[in-house]
Amino acid sequence: MTPRTRTNTTDKFDDDDYPAYTMGRAAEMIGTTPAFLRALGDARLITPLRSEGGHRRYSRYQLRIAARARELVDQGTAIDTACRIVILEDQLEEALRLNEELRRRAGGPPPEDV
Template sequence: MTADNPLNRIDDDDYPAYTMGRAAEMLGTTPAFLRAIGEARLITPLRSDGGHRRYSRYQLRIAARARELVDQGTSVEAACRIVILEDQLEEARRINEELRRRPADRSDKADA
């Protein structure tokens, strides 16, 4: 397989493999919902050579979380902000855990 072979991207969560119609179908929503969360800057779909929106699996997971919140009565804008904050919190927790697992820096011990 060459580097340009699409099969090389089959497990890539960031590869924009899904059309707007297919993404909406998978999420059980409408293309208008996907456009709305794009306008709210929750996700930015990539564009095909023809200008059509394409979504990755990662983006679909984010959109699915926003849809859950909207289904519970949250406005699209608020749902997008919540999802962004949840993502930031998860990243901060990941970094914090990574820092906890590192051995203490030897220069800190010398200062003590």
């Protein structure tokens, strides 16, 4: 999952996509190891930005994705399968959001809970 970019630097503190966390801090925050985060990068689930010095930097959005993958792996799911599940969950969430937005614009009824 690639980060979305913002240009206004005053939004950095509120921006879920701002790469604020180092690898060590990110791993600590989600209770895993830097190796796990590297594995998620290798699987292309998350793509951390790089600092000027070449160090990986993670956003809050990426940490939520990584934490979900960790949940699945902790439940016994293989890492590649966990990554695919997280990608599909993220795509479904985005599709539902877009669908709701289009319904609102068209003035249609809200969808029923599934």
